[in-house]
Amino acid sequence: MGFMQKYVFRVGLSLFLAFCLALGGFIPTATALTSEQKLVSEVWRIVNRTYLDDTFNQQNWATVRQKVLEKPFINKEAAYTAIQSMLKSLDDPFTRFLDPEQYRSLQVNTSGELTGVGLQIALNPQTGQLEVVSPIEGSPAEKAGIRPRDRILKIEGFSTENLTLDEAAARMRGPIGSLVTLLIERDGEAQREVSIVRDRIELNPVVSQLRTSPQGTSIGYLRLTQFNANASTELAHAINSLEKKGAAAYILDLRNNPGGLLQAGVEIARLWLDSGTIVYTVNRQGIQGSFEAFGPALTNDPLVILVNQGTASASEILAGALQDNGRAKLVGETTFGKGLIQSLFELSDGSGLAVTIAKYETPQHRDINKLGIKPDKIVTQQPISRDQLATEADSQYQAAVEILAQNPLVVGSRE
Known part of the structure; x- marks a missing residue:
């Protein structure tokens, strides 16, 4: 049986696995930056240096940094929220921030074992909707009748409208034997709820x-x-x-x-x-x-x-x-x-950043x-x-x- 890349939320992303430690630095200011501001600046610099679109979605990227750093962050979670907002302005679902837990999960997920529903997912670039790329063969999702291009509208009653891929994947993950309910929409058919029992996923490619x-x-x-x-x-x-x-x-x-x-x-x-x-x-x-x-x-x-x-x-x-x-x-x-194509960067506090390069x-x-x-x-x-x-x-x-x-x-x- 072939080695299994375990992380379902990767949705078939073609990654250069460049785990680069990008050290924090300072923006010339009169006052030293807090650790939270340094992290935001670190993310800004990586995107500034590597992101595919040098117009940064037709916006002044330096101004984006300036506005984000105008006020201090009360804690690290506030910095994470600011980073996610900064990245969202790029309008690229594949350039995304992973907090330390999500990043560790991604690292662990390369071990060849997989538990969950067995879905490869993506955000449709035209509609922004969460879509199924493909259910993994033999997975609970496939057995439940999930098909490619099905749109996932809700996970356990929670709307997917503003979820990132990682947030959607986190809501679908869970222990073996537990149940997750998805609201599915398919062209030409009425919306329907599908209940899936999570299980261990095995895949010979x-x-x-x-x-x-x-x-x-x-x-x-x-x-x-x-x-x-x-x-x-x-x-x-x-x-x-x-x-x-x-x-x-x-x-x-x-x-x-x-x-x-x-x-x-x-x-x-x-x-x-x-x-x-x-x-x-x-x-x-x-x-x-x-x-x-x-x-x-x-x-x-x-x-x-x-x-x-x-x-x-x-x-x-x-x-x-x-x-x-x-x-x-x-x-x-x-x-x-x-x-x-995305590269994955490790940040100085143990979080991660995927950037379309x-x-x-x-x-x-x-x-x-x-x-x-x-x-x-x-x-x-x-x-x-x-x-x-x-x-x-x-x-x-x-x-x-x-x-x-x-x-x-x-x-x-x-x-």
Whole structure:
């Protein structure tokens, strides 16, 4: 079983895990700053130095600092509130403050164990509503019928309208066996309450099977559910095993995969590519760098990738890299459209700060943030159960099999 990135509230954020201790400093003033003012100033400087948008949401960032520091804070909680207000002015749900408890929880959550309801969540950038990116496979949330793009209106009767991602995640966390009630809204349906019993969540990120198409082709079916620290190793083992069993073509299923570690997405792209650019990272100065494939690929067999609205972040990096390099055809629905990269900074009092430092572009310089990646063949599908994936009931899977049967040499061919 692959190593599990445990923190549900990460919502498929593609993180450079840069745990940087940013030391507090002073703003030239006539009076020495209090410890609370130093912390606010520390956060301000990190954002000032690293934030992607150098207009800071069309506002004077220095003036923001000046106004916040005009009066002393009665305690640390008041400083935390001021920091959250300062960050909220950026209108970026991914740039957020974590108090020491939340930050410790995030650190502990990398241990590979997970308890809760098993939801990957995000704030819709257009509406600001709390949305489900994807339920974790086999989780209590999935068993309760929660689907990607469901909107969570209330948690235990408490409105989510002004909650941050971390606050929403904290309200859904709890001990095994306890109950949490969510008010869910779904397009075309009435609002409904869903009661979920929290449990331990286990996730193997890779499902691997050898299939035979109606035409007799041996197809390696691979489903990747998350980009955690072991995803690349697990997928490499699966590909090598399928190669030995005689797989002549592949279907990689990234549907409802909310992402995870940026590096995992890059490493998995390298498994399929002999050469070529995988992704460009772009900061506020422009192109910051790129990740390249250096080969050899584990296989050059034809490849089709399945995507849908729950395909996000690192999944989109992988899908965009293989599509732009001509290595794979994409089948399904336009992807989620999350193309921002965050770094995580540790602050001097043990709290943390996640800052959007860059965005990514595909090898052909497509910016997919809020836009998503359009498949080569669009196939819409009504929701199906996990047991129906890659069966006759799965029209997107059947379309992928048909593409491989019709033109097996085009997909994945090299000049």
